[in-house]
Amino acid sequence: MALFSLRCFTQTSRWFRFSRVPALKFHKSSMMGATVEQFEEAKNKMSTLKNDPGNEVKLKIYALFKQEEARQQYCNLIGSLLAKEGGSPAQEVSAQPAASSNTYTTLLVSTQDNITTIQLNRPAKKNAITTEMYEEIIDALQQAAEDTSVVLTVFTGAGDFYCSGNDLSNFTKIPEGGVEQMAKAGGELLRRYVKAYIDFPKPLVAVVNGPAVGISVTILGMFDLVYAAECATFHTPFSQLGQSPEGCSSYTYPRIMGASKACEMLLFNKKLTAVQACELGLVTEVFPDSSFQSEVWRRLRSYAKLPPNSLALSKQLIRSVDKDRLHAVNDAEVERLMERWMSDECFNAVMSFFQAKAKL
Known part of the structure; x- marks a missing residue:
């Protein structure tokens, strides 16, 4: 689907529902980054935030939550929000080494x-x-x-x-x-x-x-x-x-x-x-x-x-x-999708989809 919803978490009540999504299952390993316990702690602390951090930050939090390799970034971001509210400071972590690449990396x-x-x-x-x-x-x-x-x-x-x-x-x-x-x-x-x-x-x-x-x-x-x-x-x-x-x-x-x-x-x-x-x-x-x-x-x-x-x-x-017709159709589809990405209906549908997946 073309670049998904760009207006996720625009409603505060929906945003707090995210804290009840079951945690992803991670295996303990010697990888650099947050441990399973740290990730769980950050997820639990998220629901204690008193202030709405804003749509852009919420979108980033959601995207990080959905990626296993990003759990350390998730912990850092929740920690930084808590620190701004006078809570515990954010964790520091070294960046993962970049993978070697040739002409193409993906x-x-x-x-x-x-x-x-x-x-x-x-x-x-x-x-x-x-x-x-x-x-x-x-x-x-x-x-x-x-x-x-x-x-x-x-x-x-x-x-x-x-x-x-x-x-x-x-x-x-x-x-x-x-x-x-x-x-x-x-x-x-x-x-x-x-x-x-x-x-x-x-x-x-x-x-x-x-x-x-x-x-x-x-x-x-x-x-x-x-x-x-x-x-x-x-x-x-x-x-x-x-x-x-x-x-x-x-x-x-x-x-x-x-x-x-x-x-x-x-x-x-x-x-x-x-x-x-x-x-x-x-x-x-x-x-x-x-x-x-x-x-x-x-x-x-x-x-x-x-x-x-x-x-x-x-x-x-x-x-x-x-x-010529295909180029015109492409332009029209892109314009429509940009409208969709900014709509509440798209936000609600995407959230429902991922909440349903989390229950499986």
Whole structure:
């Protein structure tokens, strides 16, 4: 879902309900950072705050709570709020060492046999998309478009998920301009991200190796082929989260599967199996899990031997009919989502969703 609600915790009463969400289960280890006991203590102290710390701080607290690796930051933030009210001082902690990086830090990008493969590479997080990953995907698409040796470009996921949608860590860094600036920046990033697919000049293939959620599903309407393993599922729970479609799906989905079936997905949150998605035209072909990789890549390597200019020019001809329309749809979807992110309805829906998950 496109960058989630940017107005979480705008109602004080709802904010204090958060203190009753069951704690995440952490394992004790020798990791740097807060212990389980410190995290629990910070969570309990949160409910003792006398003053509302403001929407931006509450949004950051919620996002930190939802991330296991951020529990030390969570403790620090609660401690600093208590310190301002005359309570115990905030804990100090050394920053975690930064991971080493090459050209891309969230992707595995390689080119072989005239095929550029862009693999979402956060398997421990089910390939949830961070702000950094959005930027890297845009760059990787641009690189593949300019590389004359590339005939096909393929997206897939590392691990057992294709992509679980957006990562909540996108919202832990509130800019000086506040939530409104955050919504504007998020909207502009989404606009550029979808534009990169609309304008991509060469055949684009999705190799969906597992469950797909949110924008990783809606953007499939921009792909020329979508191959899926039997274990794959496709879910776009926008209404459940008080949001609206993106990735030009408000235009491509009705064209692909008809208005009624598109509404089932985009309005009423229906999750599709790979076979159902294939029957509706969203997926090109479904393969058995056991032979998925071998069969798909054998086929793609044969496609990559076709005359590259013929493939690219034919795709551009097909896309030219709708290109201006797609850009207009992208702009309209982004504007609508920015409104949604700032709405109370979106806030209430997102909070209900996470409270329900916490009870599982």
